Amino acid sequence: MSAVRWRWFGMLALTLLLAPLLLLAAVPGAPGTVRVAGVSLAWWYAGLVAPILATGVATALLVRCPE
């Protein structure tokens, strides 16, 4: 895979991490407000899981970028 394609793939992958939060907001019944261990699902995802995942993905993609 070329470096440009690799980078476009990375940009797309990271952008997709935002989609679940938009879905949580769009789905009826407000599933984002459901508490898991006392903290809402939206905050678990947006405040911890997705940022750490995004950081890991970006770091891996940068380090392994074929350039």
Added chain:
Amino acid sequence: MTALRGVAAWTGPVLVGALTTRVAAGAPDAPMLVLAAVVAPLVAILQPRGDDAPHLVSAAATAVSVTLLLAASFVPFGDAAALLGAQRWLGIVVAATVVTLPAVIPGGDRWRMAALAAGGGALVVAVVVLAGATALSPLSAWREAAARPALLFGAHSAWIAEGGGWFARRTTLTFDEGHRLVAVAPATFRVVERDGTNDVVRDWRLAAGDPLSVRPGDRVTVQAGSRVRFQAGKRVPGAAASGAAWADAGLAPFVGSVAALVTLMLGAIGLVPAAGRRGFAAPAMLLVVALAAACWGVYAVVTAPEAMLSGSLAEPFLSVPSAVPGARGLVLLVVAALLGLFIAAAGALRERLVTLAGARGSAAWLLAVAVAAVASLVPFDAWFLLMAGLGMAAATLGAPRLAGAGGARVAGWPLQAIGALAGGLVFAAVAALGPRLPAALAIVAEWPVLLAVPAAWLVVKFLR
């Protein structure tokens, strides 16, 4: 430009302050903003390397964005000066001097990376100290905040003390319960009372020490610069009704969320340069700064729920330490952290401007600093300026790059510059015509990027 130097443009105090205040206020878009604050610059550093050849149009577009972002950064420094008892202009002059010196002193730029590391490190240490002082981890603090039956003025709050609190900008407060305010200094208050189905508007000119009684449902507009004392033990007007209401802040409108995301993502693509394989420290820095800002916002709800009352991004950083016994010294650490991040952010923005402005880069930077300093004397909303600056960068720099302008030229002009011209003109036109647009286009008036970004993108795609 190394990746860390580049992302410093993103981790400035205005974004940190905006994240903190949105989280503390329980804004519906707060979770999305925290995530986007991490993801947007990560997408930017992964973008394919572009052709940043100097050009007048690209330089002008960058200069406008940078000026707006600098003004957004100066506003909280002016607010902080006023909150600490000094004149507002003094904070702005200090901030403007701090970002001017590295440009005029030979070698003055070499401390930038140290400032970034020190600023980010100090912010994290401040959050850790706050966690220790409150004996609450960030997760426990979130649970504690969400369990509060009501968000009341804290016992150590300046807003209930003799000297009262200071409003950084014109604010309208909605009261859920009866309250008795006291004007600490002469000021005019507009009270809108609900009388059946009608609103009754009354203007009250109060002298120092005069009280103003309001009923549940009343809305009180306070002018910028007013000093007001509130009643201890009462709910904070304008704050969420309870911890549960703060935690389940509702949902941001879908189109507004998308517009904010477009602004942040493409703004980052415009201002944060692509990173190489050795840029692995940058993602970690972004994660740490964004999460520290969000954590500070959660602690603000637990310790000083009135921290957003003044409307200033600076207030949560100044009021939280004084609300926690044993953490008063944190004010100095937090101010140092924000100053370090500010120096690094300004340096990164200057480097971006100089890249695109070529030989006139330094002059363009000094002009941007001067205009931003003068503009920030007006108590604008820093969030509005931040979104305007990022929106302009999205329309003029991000969208053409995303459309694949590359180094292509049309009639001797770089395609990137043509896209920037189209995006910039549409952005400026929509912003100028905003109040006159029909109600159906209110969302476009609020977010000009919704038209400007597709315009720039289409122009580049069509000409390519």
